[in-house]
Amino acid sequence: MTTAVIHGPKPQSALSVWANRHRRWLFAGPSMLFIFLLIVFPVVWTFWLSLTDASGSVRAESNFIGLANYVDVLTDTQRFWPAVGRTVLFTGVVLFFEMLFGLGIALLLWRPFKGERLVRVAILLPLVATPVAVGMMWRLIFDPSIGPVNRLIGVFGIPPQPWLAGESTALPTTMFMDIWQWTPMVTLILLAGLTSLSDEPFEAARVDGASQWQIFRYITFPMLKATFIVALLLRGIDALKTFDILLAAKGKGGGSFNEVETLNLYGYGLSFDYNEYGTSSTVLILFFVIIVGSIFVLTRKREEAAR
């Protein structure tokens, strides 16, 4: 505490007394104001736009049209509902595999072993890699004519596939890309959870002669459940909002047949490719409702698990 001795007690100015008394808001205020201004104003404005026919230029005149956009969007089976379907399908599939593989790899890495450092570096690399670059990397690897994947499956006698270029194969291929990049995230979170578990229950179970599966089923997984739901929540939010790799892989509109167009991509396209601000705001408000709804359900689940 040498610094305290050097500075010592000194008479405080009125300003210093005031600052110290209100330090709570002095410290937290600027950050909260920053976020508040950048969120609340845009959200309110986006909501307002969703009630108007704004389009063309952001400065153009627009008319209040009530809930007409919502009626249009919710009855749109060409773009909106397929985009909802793709968003839900994409999120469901990638979450399933990321949680499954993430848990599997975390269990493999749990107990110390030789070469641990190398493995940990390897799983960190996809995670920190720039998503757009990852998208480009997979575009080359999955390229139907020059990519190594078709050559590799050819060895096993499987005919070449169109992958990202195919109308029905594009979405599963982007799911694979997402799973490759984000499984390590789940692994790291679950590994942190596993490492924080105490050894005692495991020793007791071993003494009682429990099988590996029984230990996992009745001890490891229940103790890990709260962390598991945190990982599910964090990945779920980001998976719903997936943008970078989809745009990098298929470009505007999620490809010429909108093969990979999720709600986020659809909203972006309406805003910045078609300048349909009213409709895009409606889509984005509905998207936001879906996200908040999912979070609400999951946090309820997490509280139940923590209890």
Add this chain to the structure above:
Amino acid sequence: MITTTRYKVFRVVALVLIVAAFIVPIVWMVLAAFKTNVDIYDASKTLIFTPTFENFDKVFGQANFGQYIINSGLIAVAATGLSLVLGVPAAFAMSRFVMNKSALVVLMARVIPGVSLLVPWYYLFSQLRLVGSYWVLILSHMFVALPLIVYIMMGFFDGLPVELEESGQVDGLTPIGSFWYLMLPLSTPGIATAGILSFIFSWNNFMFALVLSGSATKTLPVAIYDFIGYASIDWGALMAASTIVTLPIMIMSLFAQKYIVSGLTAGATKG
């Protein structure tokens, strides 16, 4: 735990496969960056080929990537620095005074889809004549960095004993003084974690710069994206560009592995 030979063999095989699955695609990208377009097409030159720097020449020469590296670096450093200045004291107050509702406001930023903010931002910032400037990019990237920093630092401050701060006040420091002279020096590992992670998130961010950057302030992810969209893809140059963006972050993560992992998993294991 499990000690049977069969499990040990299984574990080694599984780990080798996992490492290969994560590393091989990246190696493929880096190798392609050093190949001519003819060699990329040639299956017999998968591993053995004459490396060329032609792709990198193209990327730096014609595509002006030198400038984009500077843009990305400048924006990431500024956004991280400013977010630390705002976020570290905020996280301290929110941790000390258990301001959970305030913390929730900041965390909202992680939940909201960025696209839904972009139209109003674009309008607002174009009125202020800021679209295409460094400032608008720094501000929008701070929107990514600040919540991350607050979140990580709150967890870190939660772990420091309150008595420490009080001991400073016993020695005659004001509360702000003990934050400055005691808590801040103690939280350097936390600040390093938050800073490194927020740099990476800003460096990798694509969506905000896609809409808000101008041709002179373009960041690397946008520059890569602009590479495609022409009739035929120059694979060698595209892979060189992707390598240039990814490699600095990957090398950084080799040295800062511990910090990155603790940042990514911050708060995940609390009840």
